[in-house]
Amino acid sequence: MINVALLGTCDTKLDELLFLREAIQENPNVAVTLIDVGRHETRHEAIDYPHAKLVQSYGNGQDVSELPRGEVIKTMASYATKLVKELFNRGDGTHIYGIISAGGSGGTSLTAAVMRDALPIGFPKMIVSTVASGDTGPIVEETDITLMYSVVDVAGLNQVLRTVLSNAGAAIAGMACSYASRRTASASVSKKRVGITMFGVTTPAVDAIRKHLESNYDVETYVFHATGHGGKAMERLVREGALDAVLDLTTTEVCDHLTGGVMSAGETRLQAAAKSGIPNVVSVGATDMSNFGPRNSVPERYRLRKLYEHNPVVTLMRTSEQEATEVGDFVAAQLRQHAQDPKMIEVWLPQGGISMIATPDGPFADAAADAAMFKAIKDGLAGSNIEIKEDTRDINDASFARDIAEALMDKLRRYSKYE
Known part of the structure; x- marks a missing residue:
């Protein structure tokens, strides 16, 4: 099974993330690892790495809920970066072959930092974002993050957002499968x-x-x-x-x-x-x-x-x-x-x-x-x-x-x- 990491703030975007999770898993060869990078703890059986586990295992266990918004973004991004690096480097069946997120400006800033810092160029990275049609330089920087404009806010499912998220889910699933097949190919670089x-x-x-x-x-x-x-x-x-x-x-x-x-x-x-x-x-x-x-x-x-x-x-x-x-x-x-x-x-x-x-x-x-x-x-x-x-x-x-x-x-x- 090919694993895709899904990052998101489950305390504010859980319904949208669960819909995106299902869209990705429409591809029968793809599974999803859902990582909660939100400010507050959210309980749901689909969350593989809840807020508390991320803070305890990859941070110092501090309560981030009272920190200023900017500090929460930096702190949770640093914890998630450690986890995503680990998932990328694992040699077992939990190794990831793609990563995706969906959110507004704060979530985009957080997950983009994780993608830039944890993963190499060439690894499939995608963000569905409300700010994807503006100045995207600070988001992408020198990496190959794929951005998809959400058109409407990622705040409640509707026909437009479902369509966008469905397209994004199919896209990252296809990208991950393609990346996995290239990664396992035996051909070596000669030039x-x-x-x-x-x-x-x-x-x-x-x-x-x-x-x-x-x-x-x-x-x-x-x-x-x-x-x-x-x-x-x-x-x-x-x-x-x-x-x-x-x-x-x-x-x-x-x-x-x-x-x-x-x-x-x-x-x-x-x-x-x-x-x-x-x-x-x-x-x-x-x-x-x-x-x-x-x-x-x-x-x-x-x-x-x-x-x-x-x-x-x-x-x-x-x-x-x-x-x-x-x-x-x-x-x-x-x-x-x-x-x-x-x-x-x-x-x-x-x-x-x-x-x-x-x-x-x-x-x-x-x-x-x-x-x-x-x-x-x-x-x-x-x-x-x-x-x-x-x-x-x-x-x-x-x-x-x-x-x-x-x-x-x-x-x-x-x-x-x-x-």
Whole structure:
């Protein structure tokens, strides 16, 4: 039997959760493990992990009923995360192959945290939510949670909600069965898995790198759009052991982190591959820019800066000389401080242009800013045993793309794990 975990606040959503449970079990090959993450204890024979058991076995036994709502969500999420990790790792018949929840904003926040923290990318995750049609970035973040809008509130069964929950139940059951069949397949991964970061202004380079690697080597490439969540997703896959090497061509998310742009991947960007010790070739693609929304959304302090409308919803701001120095300092510090094996890291500096629009005569051409960043990187990595390649070509030059791809393959061939 294939098990699916169903998370929910049974003190407020029991009828809806029981209906969803039955919808999932319409598939005769699927069973449900119902986990109560509510504030108060609820008694029902269908609940496999009641509130009290979750608090006693996976928490410290404290009474959460009087805590503020936000604290309840964080506390119950931490307890459920421990349980779900255990259910995922079990080798017996209670191992889970999918997870689903249904609820409002609070329940969505709680169960999304559990799914993000307890389960790897690729594991079936679904949330039926009242907030699934809004800004879903904080819910999904860098994971692959599937969201289904509930249309009506998850507050009393009616024809619309029954239809939505029935569809969701059938969907997660099918996803779990598919995942189980793939998980038990005997075929092993043979191709080396290479992560590459890309932005619109580095697309020609990434296309050339991808084609070169996949045409000449037993390699499968994973291209990540450097929009904040893209960088986080790549680094999550590195931590999960799902990538064998990284060609971090486009590190533009660092600019957004430092300037308050809308596509930051946070303060830990560049750490995962360095810490893992896997082959890691880094460049500075699109670090000539920070990203904002429509032109009228650019912060007042930046209104007089050099701006470029990439499209109606994305406005780019040229990195200043001071900001470029800060970007270089950040890149060097992250690599130097977190390198498990400095010889597996290499940094390429394309002096002919760091993006499609930063080449000579381009709208973001600024040789002084680029030189400041290059100097900060070189100074910051001096004596680190991390090799730096200074190249006169621009980042989208076809021969540059080929050579940086070969540099990664050279490290991958020398990586002891694959000798």
